[in-house]
Amino acid sequence: MSLIDEDQALIASALKGSAYAWEKLVKRYELKIYNHGLRLTGNSSDAMDLMQEVFLGVYRNLHRFRGDAKFSSWIFRIAHNKAVDMNRRKRLMTSSPKFSTDDEGDEFEKFPGKKELEPENRLGSIEQNVRVLKMLSELSSDQRSIVELKIFQSLTFDEIAELQDISANTAKTRFYSALKKLKVVSEEQNVLS
Amino acid sequence: MSCPKTHYLLQEYFSEGLSAVARNELDRHLADCAHCSAQLESVLLAQQDLQQWQEQRVPHWDRHLELFRQEHRIDRPVSRFWLSWQWLPTAASLAMLCVLLFNVNVISNDSGFSISFAGPSASGSNLNAQLADFEQAQRLEMQQLVARVEGRQDSTSVQLLQAVMEQAQQSTADSFDQMYAYFEQQRLLDLQDMRAGYEQLVDSDYETIRSLQQLVNYVGYQSDIR
Numbered sequence: 491m492s493l494i495d496e497d498q499a500l501i502a503s504a505l506k507g508s509a510y511a512w513e514k515l516v517k518r519y520e521l522k523i524y525n526h527g528l529r530l531t532g533n534s535s536d537a538m539d540l541m542q543e544v545f546l547g548v549y550r551n552l553h554r555f556r557g558d559a560k561f562s563s564w565i566f567r568i569a570h571n572k573a574v575d576m577n578r579r580k581r582l583m584t585s586s587p588k589f590s591t592d593d594e595g596d597e598f599e600k601f602p603g604k605k606e607l608e609p610e611n612r613l614g615s616i617e618q619n620v621r622v623l624k625m626l627s628e629l630s631s632d633q634r635s636i637v638e639l640k641i642f643q644s645l646t647f648d649e650i651a652e653l654q655d656i657s658a659n660t661a662k663t664r665f666y667s668a669l670k671k672l673k674v675v676s677e678e679q680n681v682l683s
Numbered sequence: 684m685s686c687p688k689t690h691y692l693l694q695e696y697f698s699e700g701l702s703a704v705a706r707n708e709l710d711r712h713l714a715d716c717a718h719c720s721a722q723l724e725s726v727l728l729a730q731q732d733l734q735q736w737q738e739q740r741v742p743h744w745d746r747h748l749e750l751f752r753q754e755h756r757i758d759r760p761v762s763r764f765w766l767s768w769q770w771l772p773t774a775a776s777l778a779m780l781c782v783l784l785f786n787v788n789v790i791s792n793d794s795g796f797s798i799s800f801a802g803p804s805a806s807g808s809n810l811n812a813q814l815a816d817f818e819q820a821q822r823l824e825m826q827q828l829v830a831r832v833e834g835r836q837d838s839t840s841v842q843l844l845q846a847v848m849e850q851a852q853q854s855t856a857d858s859f860d861q862m863y864a865y866f867e868q869q870r871l872l873d874l875q876d877m878r879a880g881y882e883q884l885v886d887s888d889y890e891t892i893r894s895l896q897q898l899v900n901y902v903g904y905q906s907d908i909r
Contacts, residue, residue: 509751509752512746512748512751513746513748516747520741524741525736525739528739534739538744541741545746546750549750549751616737616739618737619739621732622732622733625733626733641733642736647697647699647700648700658700662695665697666697669697669730670726672729672730672732672733675729676725676728676729676732677725
């Protein structure tokens with residue numbers, strides 16, 4: 491049985507009320523969603539909040555999943571929407587000016603914000619992750635989101651464009667801009683180390 | 684040295700929808716253009732840096748299982764039997780409340796049960812008489828018990844006293860015997876001492892008499908000489 495079929499079977503069982511199937515379904519995706527949130531927010535607390543919101547959204551809308559798309563795509567769409575919502579809420583709460591203006595209409599702006607991305611304090615146990623988060627913290631939220639979807643989730647530009655409601659060309663441009671910035675940061679880090 | 688095609692080509696390099704012809708053209712340009720290939724290499728290095736990410740373990744959480752169980756009662760089926768008897772605790776509570784409020788008395792005897800409400804009744808007075816009889820019988824029994832215990836304690840005390848007296852008498856007799864033996868021994872010793880004293884005195888008297896006789900003899904001898 492393929493992973494997609496297994497997902498479908500678990501969803502069907504969960505919809506019938508099997509807590510075991512629901513738990514198994516969550517276990518299959520929680521690691522990806524949590525690490526996705528960790529890279530986007532830069533801290534485990536927000537990553538946990540995001541993950542819990544994502545799975546709550548999945549739970550509430552599970553009956554609407556028709557199986558037309560992959561469950562993984564569907565769940566990451568929910569994750570994206572939740573991340574946007576979370577960013578919006580944070581922006582309303584802080585109401586501070588944007589710290590980066592690389593792209594217009596940046597819906598992930600101030601998400602998480604540089605102060606929150608203090609990797610040494612959050613993820614000190616894994617050196618590589620600290621380095622990655624330092625690099626990501628130099629990106630705007632939109633760029634970070636595209637890098638996350640392209641490099642870590644291996645989505646195509648068309649899928650990213652559909653998810654973020656932008657054109658594929660915009661997605662490519664943002665991605666390349668992000669890579670150029672990452673290149674500079676990486677070179678700086680190599681010089682310092 | 685820069686290349687005007689770098690931005691566009693590298694942007695397309697990561698595009699997955701590139702045709703085979705376009706991909707070949709791009710590869711050819713990268714092979715010829717040192718600037719573009721250097722740029723691509725540094726960008727790929729940055730991408731490689733990002734891919735060093737190690738998946739972090741998810742902290743413990745309940746996976747919304749409690750919510751799931753609350754909303755899906757299927758996992759915890761409730762028997763129809765218990766559902767249909769849910770009124771029972773409420774009814775029992777109500778019955779107990781009535782018993783308390785109306786002061787219900789339930790009497791059980793050989794002829795069966797009798798129930799009365801609100802205070803004492805004929806059955807109640809019978810019960811009081813039975814209680815008085817029972818109390819009287821208990822009191823008598825208690826008195827007999829006390830008397831028996833007292834009697835037993837008296838006999839025990841007498842036996843104890845006798846034993847103490849006997850022991851005291853025996854002890855006193857022994858003491859008298861010892862005292863008698865002591866005094867007897869002392870009397871014999873005194874007699875011996877007295878006898879020795881008298882003998883010594885008698886000896887001394889004999890010596891004195893003998894000395895006097897010698898003196899008399901001497902005096903007689905001297906008178907004879909004159």
